[in-house]
Amino acid sequence: MSDNAFTLLNETLQSTLSALGYAQPTDIQQQAIPKVLAGKDVMGAAQTGTGKTAAFTLPLIHQLLEKGVKGSTRVLVVTPTRELAQQVLEKVAEYSQNTPLKCVALYGGANINPQKNALAKGAEIVVGTPGRLLDHLHIGTLNLGALDTLVLDEADRMLDMGFISDIKRLMKKMPKERQTLFFSATYPKQVMDLAYRLLNAPVRIEISTCNSTADTVEQLVHPVDKKRKRELLSYLIGSKNLQQVLVFAKTRQSTEALANELKLDGLEAEAIHGEKTQGARNRALEGFKSGEVRVLVATDVAARGLDIPSLDYVFNYELPHQPEDYIHRIGRTGRAGKSGKAISLVSREEEGMLVAIETLIDQRLPQEWLEGYEPDLNADKEHHEKRGGRGGEKRRLKRQLIKKSGKARR
Missing domain, CATH: 1.10.287 (Helix Hairpins)
Known part of the structure; x- marks a missing residue:
């Protein structure tokens, strides 16, 4: 294996990466790029923020350039959420900016007509959520007959959200002889079982311990009564003068209620969740990135695909239903080697969820009782x-x- 996997890539790609400041590949990129280039099926496991997207998009762009641009869909990347589809699209556009390759993102919550028009012009790479991909297949605007490679990005989340039947329907529309890649931060048993059924002699690449959290994220638990959580959250944001805070709650109702209460506390806050239109979600996210919105309250739909530079703090206002989602939530901070802090406000009703999280990540999370907010x-x-x-x-x-x-x- 090369000391630098980027040197295996097309010269145009190498020049683009150099201009973008990519000098050394991350561990997942160093190990995955040669295997993908060799046409192997791959199961890649690595923590969030370690460059998984580049690990599969770079070698696939290389393969398309080597084979020649033909306009038909050759690569399909399936994602569980709209946000993640947009993020993958942005990265592909960034890496392929000096090539004739075209990429289109297909997801629900947005007008289907612009997507139809983009597909009509030809796109070698398509990124999308399962439901909207099936919509395009049904109306005949998407054809997967010439597909070379299928990528399931965040495969564990795909199963959590009940997409397995949709994925199987998609696979019936594509050639059986193809390259298939699974990339995710966690690999529960059901994902492993699915991977071995769908992949052909896959190469397993595991960076650090599977289901582990990044060393760059400091984790802390504040025990507090459920009825005082919002009060404590506002106090912590104010006392630490935090200007960009991502807060996770479990449901649409709780994200909306919390955002409204934080506004009453004088904090500029917005909520994003799966039932908001894509336009509303984009506006809230852009306001958060620009600093106009101080607190972004999100359901787990935002745990995947949010890439916010230099996000220092993530709060778990409510612990997630699935312990694996804890890893993805706190993975929004401490990215690309930077440090971050993840604080969980845990009531006694959530003690079982906390134990499940600690069992999954195989570590006990430090707890601190704050004066004035003791349970x-x-x-x-x-x-x-x-x-x-x-x-x-x-x-x-x-x-x-x-x-x-x-x-x-x-």
Whole structure:
């Protein structure tokens, strides 16, 4: 293997990468690029922010240039969310800027007619979400008969969102003889099982421990009563004078409610979630990037595909339903080698979710009780006594000992 995988790429690509300031490939790029160039099926696992998109788009652009531009769709990248489709499109456009290659992004929540017009002009690379891709196949504006390579980006999220049947329908419309690539930050068992069914003798590339969090992200838990979470969040943002904060909540309703309450606290906040139009989501995100919006409150739909330079803080206002989503959430900070901080506000009702996250990432998260925001131990006692009598009392006593010692859980 070359000491620098970028040297294996087309000269035009090398010049573009040099102009963009790409000198050394990341670990996932160094290992994946030669395998993709060799036509191998690949399962790539790496933490968010390590350059997975370039790891598959660069060698695929190289292959298209070597074969010659033909106008037909040769590469299909399937993503679980609109935001991720847009991000991949931006990266492909950036890397292929000095080539005749065309790329189109297809996703719902946007007018289908401009997408139809773009496809009619020819696009070698198509990026899209499963539902909108099937829409175009149904009306005949997309043809996958000449496809060379299929990429499933964030495959674990694809399964979480119930896209497996859509993916299988897509695969029936493409040649069986093709290159297939899986890239994701986490690989639960169901994703592994799917990969081995759909890929042909795949090469496994795993950078760092699978399902691990980045070393560049400092993680901290603040135990707090559920009813005081918003108050504590506003206090932390104000006291630390944070100017760009990404906050995750579980549902559309909770993101909207929290954003409205933060506005009442004097913080410029916006909510984004899957039921907002793409235009509204884009405006909120652009306002956040420009600094007009101080706090962006998002559901897990925003955990994939958000690439915000120098984002220092991520807050988990509510822990996610799926522990794997915790990794993707906090992966929005500490990207490209920069440091970041992930703070989770955890109520007693979420203790089971916290344990599931700690089990997945194989580490105990440090906890810190903040003065004035300590959980109500009497309420804790009532809660646990209702659920288990003596067991609840033991947990209450343990918490009292932790509080008296003034130490975080180790």
